[in-house]
Amino acid sequence: GEDKGYVSQIRDIVRANFGNDIALFQCDWASNFTLNGLDDLIWTMNFGTGANVDQQFAKLKQLRPNSPLMCSEFWSGWFDKWGANHETRPAADMIKGIDDMLSRGISFSLYMTHGGTNWGHWAGANSPGFAPDVTSYDYDAPISESGQTTPKYWALREAMAKYMDGEKQAKVPALIKPISIPAFRFTEMAPLFQNLPAAKKDENIRTMEEYNQGFGSILYRTILPELKSPATLTVNDAHDYAQVFVDGKYIGKLDRRNGEKQLVLPACVKGSRLDILVEAMGRINFGRAIKDFKGITKNVELSMDINGYPFVCNLKNWEVFNIEDTYEFYQGMKFQPIESLTDRLGQRIPGVYRAKFQVKKPSDTFLNFETWGKGLVYVNGYALGRIWEIGPQQTLYVPGCWLKKGENEIVVFDIVGPKEAKSEGLSEPLLDQLLVQKPLTHRNEGENLNLSGEKPVFTGSFKPGNGWQEVKFNKPVTGRYVCIEALNSQDGKDLACIAEMYFLDKDGSRLSREPWIVKYADSEGVAHVNRSADKTFDLQESTYWSTEKGSPYPHTIVIDLGASHAVTGFQCLPRMESEVPGGIKDFKIYVKGENFKY
Known part of the structure; x- marks a missing residue:
């Protein structure tokens, strides 16, 4: 600020x-x-x-x-x-x-x-x-x-x-010894779609907050027109993780982290039921986006082709189910033995799962959720936190003071459904087990940026050393997509790094970076660390984009600004270290109205 x-x-x-x-x-x-x-x-x-x-x-x-x-x-x-x-x-x-x-x-x-x-x-x-x-x-x-x-x-x-002038350091208190808990299985569950609260009716989409709901999930339901052929569903915008169902059949998900807003609905008869289940995740901590409403924040559109003509319909007349995340709400659901769901064997069923487990001597432990989907966990009524199969965290810390000698209860609300409804208590946490399908990089397999025929709007050199540097273009250039091409480094090595960067508008002020998306980066150090290209605009000067070691210059990043702007300059901050590893020397900047070729 x-x-x-x-x-x-x-x-x-x-x-x-x-x-x-x-x-x-x-x-x-x-x-x-x-x-x-x-x-x-x-x-x-x-x-x-x-x-x-x-x-x-x-x-x-x-x-x-x-x-x-x-x-x-x-x-x-x-x-x-x-x-x-x-x-x-x-x-x-x-x-x-x-x-x-x-x-x-x-x-x-x-x-x-x-x-x-x-x-x-x-x-x-x-x-x-x-x-x-x-x-x-x-x-x-x-x-x-x-x-x-x-x-x-x-x-x-x-x-x-070394700095205590010989004063003796305090003794380290005795540490709590964590325990293991033998593996146990969940015995009963309450399917979500059979245990919905009373519905509210609303012509238009509203956010969670407008229904006086602060946390948890929300289900939006409406009736579809006849779809003679597949149609595109656009959700503007799902905060934060949406699953789409037609007549109870799972169609796909929309993940806000990845900027996903659209998926294709199959052909269906008039009167088919559309369900959009949205889970609220963490609210944004700081910056311009701190006012972070949950649920669906604007509207839902259906795009289809009717007799050869494109048609966009803004869906209306919703039933809304507020699934407030509380232990009391889950306990009020109608549970049934998991064995009774034999007709859905192998399916991942969204809902609330419940089990009992035994503890001989209570102490700290780490409950394992490697086989689960996505949701929230309660032990003996205490809210432990969120789980998500993608990781990197796979266990939840349970303080020993929350456990009882003998029988304990665990309740899991899983919006996806587990692969296997089981858990165990480990003596050490699993915090580094990443299971993602989407690549951590911003470069698709076989993709190479093609700048041949492109004319840079600016060619220049950065000074060596720490601190912000700014360049001004000779004249404003209008475009939505920008490319920074780093030609070489200050120290002559392969590495290229940027901690933060901004583009300047027609008045010389910094453009808002809220809508920015990395479209391409030629190299990103993400094998064991998080040095991806989006670190160049994460509001954290101590984090940075870094290319992989051994990846030769030139290095490039392409950013979608979210809309067309008159761009007049560029600001760049290298890493904080005194040697400024990966400090870029010579560079070019390109600005275009449409995306670059790959």
Whole structure:
């Protein structure tokens, strides 16, 4: 943000409630902290492992040479999102950053020392785009999600000891020993479509919030006209994961993470029933998209061909079923023995599954959901969080204090249905088991960007070093698709990296990045880390796009801006490290109204 008036109001609210004797500080990026910095507050910086500490504080020391220096959020790890690799950060990089700061008399706050858990619905999502967080907030922190010490923790203690003037460190408390729970099977279930709440009737589509529903799922139902041939269904927009059924038969899904809005309905008779089941995931944490309504946010359209003429119908007259996610709601459903569903053997049935399991001596454990689909879990009435078969998280942490000696109950609402309704308690979590069908890269097999015949709108070179750099075009260029072609690097090596980038509009202001989609990237380092091309506009200066090692220049990224704009310039931020690995030197920029050729 760039709004000192807003920050001033926050300051005034805090002062009014806590008085003038409390020291207030504000934390921000080293690259732009003056845009929000208030004269009467202490300024601190945010950055993560591997950052160039001197460069991060250079501007602050210049403006306020006598100011105390502090890294207010020193990221020792990162959060995980569904459908991506489990995030880790090397302990050695964390220790080096701490040494660099403490040896210079700089304070820091470790983010995170201990991660934790996003219980129930508390996992949020990142934007631009839509990147929902998993339930675990383990964060690769020195103290794990369940409170266990890690090798990173012991390395941290050793590093801190050097700056304690001989003072003895506190003893580590006794750790809770996790338990295993033998495998058990679920014995009963309540099919969702047979246990719907009372319907509301509405001519037009409305969001969850407009029905006073905060979390869970919502089912929209209407009657279809006759479809003599397949027709295209467009949902504008499903927040966040929609499944489409016709007369109870599953047709397909629409996943907001992938920008999916359309699928094809088969031919059907007049009066066929259309069901759209939408699950709400995490709301966006920050940025322009923070007002994140759930359900279907606009409308549903049906596009068909009638006697050779295209026809678009805005579907109306809906029945709406609010499936609020609460333990009490699920317990009120009509359960039946799973064995009674023999006529649907092998099918994945959406609904609520229930089981009992035995515990000899309660302690922490990690319930395994590798064979399940997508949904939410309760143990003894406590909301553990979300599960999703795509990973990387496959287990849920259960605190021992929530378990009972003897019989315990587990309830799982699975909107997809399990492959096998079973679970077990593990003594260690499964946080790094990614099972996705969609490639993690933005390049289809055999696809190669063809820039022959394309004329760049700008050719230039970046200066070496850290910090934002900006180029202005000779004249505005109108287009929807932009391509950055990196020709070589500052250090002569193959690697290319960008932490953040913006394009400028006709007034020289930054274009909103909310609608941006990566259409192509020639190389992305996603084998064991998350350095995909969408990291160039994720509002996080410490994450970055990186090409794979050994992949030669030139390197290219193509972005769909979401609409046509008059583009006048480009801003780019390289990585934070002092050596600026992958810093781009010479480059070209292309702008087109239509997509590039591949």
